[in-house]
Amino acid sequence: MTLTILAFALSGLLMAGGAAVVALTRDLMRMVIGLGTFLLGVAGMFLFYGQAFLATAQVFVYVGGVLVLFVFAVMVVHRSSGGRPVLESRHDIGAAVIALGVSGMVILSLQDSVGGWLPASASGGAAIATELLGGHLVVFELLGALLLAALVAVLVIVGAGERR
Amino acid sequence: MTLLWGFLWGVAGMTVIAVGAILGVWWERKVAARIQMRYGPQQIGPFGSLQMIADVPKLLFKEDIIPDSADKPIFKYAPLFVFGPIAVSMVVIPFSAGWAPLNTSVGVLFFLAVPSIEVIAILLSAWASHNTLSTLGGIRATAQMISYEVPRSLAVLAIVLLAGSLRPLDVVDAWRWWWLPLTFIAFLIYFIASIAEMNRGPFDIPEAESELVAGYFADYSGMRWASFMMAEYGGMISASLFGAALFLGAGWPFTGALGVVALIVKTIALMTIVMWVKWTLPRLRQDHLMSFCWKVLTPLALVQLVIVGVVLPWL
Numbered sequence: 001m002t003l004t005i006l007a008f009a010l011s012g013l014l015m016a017g018g019a020a021v022v023a024l025t026r027d028l029m030r031m032v033i034g035l036g037t038f039l040l041g042v043a044g045m046f047l048f049y050g051q052a053f054l055a056t057a058q059v060f061v062y063v064g065g066v067l068v069l070f071v072f073a074v075m076v077v078h079r080s081s082g083g084r085p086v087l088e089s090r091h092d093i094g095a096a097v098i099a100l101g102v103s104g105m106v107i108l109s110l111q112d113s114v115g116g117w118l119p120a121s122a123s124g125g126a127a128i129a130t131e132l133l134g135g136h137l138v139v140f141e142l143l144g145a146l147l148l149a150a151l152v153a154v155l156v157i158v159g160a161g162e163r164r
Numbered sequence: 165m166t167l168l169w170g171f172l173w174g175v176a177g178m179t180v181i182a183v184g185a186i187l188g189v190w191w192e193r194k195v196a197a198r199i200q201m202r203y204g205p206q207q208i209g210p211f212g213s214l215q216m217i218a219d220v221p222k223l224l225f226k227e228d229i230i231p232d233s234a235d236k237p238i239f240k241y242a243p244l245f246v247f248g249p250i251a252v253s254m255v256v257i258p259f260s261a262g263w264a265p266l267n268t269s270v271g272v273l274f275f276l277a278v279p280s281i282e283v284i285a286i287l288l289s290a291w292a293s294h295n296t297l298s299t300l301g302g303i304r305a306t307a308q309m310i311s312y313e314v315p316r317s318l319a320v321l322a323i324v325l326l327a328g329s330l331r332p333l334d335v336v337d338a339w340r341w342w343w344l345p346l347t348f349i350a351f352l353i354y355f356i357a358s359i360a361e362m363n364r365g366p367f368d369i370p371e372a373e374s375e376l377v378a379g380y381f382a383d384y385s386g387m388r389w390a391s392f393m394m395a396e397y398g399g400m401i402s403a404s405l406f407g408a409a410l411f412l413g414a415g416w417p418f419t420g421a422l423g424v425v426a427l428i429v430k431t432i433a434l435m436t437i438v439m440w441v442k443w444t445l446p447r448l449r450q451d452h453l454m455s456f457c458w459k460v461l462t463p464l465a466l467v468q469l470v471i472v473g474v475v476l477p478w479l
Contacts, residue, residue, distance in 0.1 A: 029235065029238065029288070029291060033238070033288070036284060052268055052269060052270045053269075053270045053273070053330075056270045056273045056274050056277045057273070059277045059278060059280065060273065060276065060277035060280055063280065063281055064277060064280025064281060064283060064310075064313075065280070065310070067284055068280075068283050068284055068287065068306055068310060071284060071287045071288065071291070071306075072287070072303070072306060074291075075287065075290075075291050075299060075302070075303065076303070125269070125270060125330065
């Protein structure tokens with residue numbers, strides 16, 4: 001039990017530490033590392049709640065996929081000064097207001113849903129699959145189509161830029 | 165308690181990889197020498213087997229050079245995260261029927277997901293070196309590793325579909341000999357994609373000694389450099405073990421202790437083929453590498469999935 005609490009505390013610490021790094025540093029690469037730390041903490045939280053599938057998917061998709069895109073973007077960004085890429089300007093107060101607003105919106109909108117269609121916390125990957133490919137199949141497929149459309153749009157825009 | 169066991173198995177995984185890398189380097193030198201009609205190491209110990217005992221202290225005591233322009237904290241610690249995830253991924257491998265160090269319901273996904281952290285670490289170490297060759301190597305490695313994850317995962321999906329479970333032990337239990345011809349395409353795809361994931365020849369474009377010096381780890385020396393090598397050998401060991409367990413029936417046709425021996429023999433055979441391929445085929449070109457992944461392997465993996473999907477209702 002103590003070890004479980006320790007794991008929970010470690011996940012929380014990773015999340016808080018990662019978020020603090022993202023919010024406080026100006027060095028882009030350190031921000032990305034902070035974000036990665038935060039995402040690993042979230043995976044730890046999923047594990048704590050018995051959602052091994054979600055935790056693994058979190059590492060696979062977000063740490064191994066999305067975060068790589070971030071690092072990629074930072075790496076290919078033009079370094080005019082030859083030094084480390086840093087955030088030249090930031091709007092701390094505005095960003096904090098938006099972050100609080102979005103958090104409030106997400107919490108309020110999810111408040112009614114929890115216990116409704118979301119699978120119970122004890123259920124595993126099978127329950128999530130049944131939900132996504134059962135009752136919410138149409139929404140799931142629409143989201144997939146939207147992502148595909150975005151991908152094709154990016155290709156068209158990049159292609160047009162290259163032709164020019 | 166589970167967490168503690170997980171930690172201990174992680175340490176065991178690292179030890180297996182470190183020892184495996186030492187033996188693997190010796191074996192690779194012998195295999196490469198045989199292919200190139202040389203003798204390979206033969207002076208120290210029987211068949212030169214103690215050569216690595218001399219090499220390890222050399223690496224341990226070699227000067228640890230950190231370039232002035234490097235981003236020092238990231239440069240120093242990134243190699244740990246290249247090697248660590250590979251060691252951790254080994255805990256879900258079913259070493260014998262009914263036993264895996266970590267028996268989890270999402271083991272197969274875990275094995276595919278955790279090493280993806282290595283990609284970030286490779287990119288970070290390339291970026292931290294702050295030189296053009298490393299950056300190019302890092303970008304190449306990332307493009308390659310992310311692309312080949314797709315056919316690799318799809319190939320494993322064929323086996324998961326047949327077994328109806330993401331738990332490696334369930335897959336081993338459900339495995340039947342006729343899965344071998346049925347999923348042979350998937351096995352080939354998994355094997356080729358795994359070689360690409362390890363960044364080994366003919367897919368060693370990110371390292372490309374002749375053009376990028378050593379790519380993303382060009383600036384590393386001593387034990388930090390050795391971490392990259394151990395990650396490469398660790399990847400070879402874990403991918404071969406996982407492939408032997410899932411696609412070749414683990415200990416089949418034996419059970420018990422003989423089954424474990426059979427699994428190890430299959431793993432060594434797969435590793436030897438990986439070495440054979442490296443020392444036989446020339447390095448691919450970057451655009452050929454990507455076309456091969458997206459235009460050959462991925463469609464083939466989808467065809468394999470359809471074949472399994474069609475056969476599945478009749479089983």
